[in-house]
Amino acid sequence: MREVLVRVAASGVAPWDALIRQGKSKVSPQPPLTLGSDFAGVVEAVGPGVSHFNSGDEVYGVTNPQFVGANAEYAIASASMIAPKPLRLSSLEAASLPVVAVTAWQMLFEHARPEVGQTVLILGAAGNVGAFAVQFAANAGFHVVAVVGTNDVEYARSLGATDVIDYRTSDFADVVRSVDVVIDTVGGDTRERAVTVLKPGGILVTVVSTDFVPARSDI
Structure with a gap:
């Protein structure tokens, strides 16, 4: 080596x-x-x-x-x-920077591979990996929907998010539909609800679990 x-x-x-x-x-x-x-x-x-x-x-x-x-x-x-x-x-x-930035890059461009103009929903968008994912996605021309807490709404906008959802006041599953890609850095019930907003053929990439099996067969 x-x-x-x-x-x-x-x-x-x-x-x-x-x-x-x-x-x-x-x-x-x-x-x-x-x-x-x-x-x-x-x-x-x-x-x-x-x-x-x-x-x-x-x-x-x-x-x-x-x-x-x-x-x-x-x-x-x-x-x-x-x-x-x-x-x-x-x-x-x-x-x-290194691991968190590379993780965000790999989730977006090596695994999800969205196309310009497609919608990318980012869960935990104000966290270390999520914040990089927002910036990469916005710079690549994707429609970025960021899910964050109240204190991070303006921060997510400053990173380039097209739309920002405050999970303390709104359930993203009631706000968005038919997204092309979900980038999950949260896991648990949040990830389960994200499955419901993916369009058929959509892609969910998670960094939280290696054994996640979605409840849908069309994603």
């Missing part, structure tokens, strides 16, 4: 860290280990076969496919899982 040694400037803490710590991750080694996957920092050294990074480069990304090792002064990262840090972002900002 082509790797680089990075002096860590910032690293993230995420829900999956708790699963890894508890030994419940399907991709990570069993504890003891060093937690942390998302990070930003400066390349200290490059390993054999690495030609697109040099010592002194500012980078950000994920350490490795096991999602461990970033919460340290130095981390070894797979060269294929990092990128140059955007100049406009601080290290703290950059370290908050």
Whole structure:
């Protein structure tokens, strides 16, 4: 594996860290280990076969496919899982991006694959993955319906949502119908109700469960 040694400037803490710590991750080694996957920092050294990074480069990304090792002064990262840090972002900002942004991107463009003009309903649109999904979807030309709490209505609009539903005052299942895609970051009963608003042939992508089976056979 082509790797680089990075002096860590910032690293993230995420829900999956708790699963890894508890030994419940399907991709990570069993504890003891060093937690942390998302990070930003400066390349200290490059390993054999690495030609697109040099010592002194500012980078950000994920350490490795096991999602461990970033919460340290130095981390070894797979060269294929990092990128140059955007100049406009601080290290703290950059370290908050990788897994959640990639998750939102994959849900939309690798799994759901909506077309321009289609309606995308995003559940939990003010959360970390949901907020990225709103921005990606709006930028791609989709009709974005964001479901958020009262305090996040204006925030969702600022991200580019076409329509915003406050779940504290309205049930989205009473407001929208025949949506093309549902992006679910909430799960439970909320996801079950989302199934009812999908058009025939619609697509629901969830990040909450790997064993969800919808009650409809036409989606």
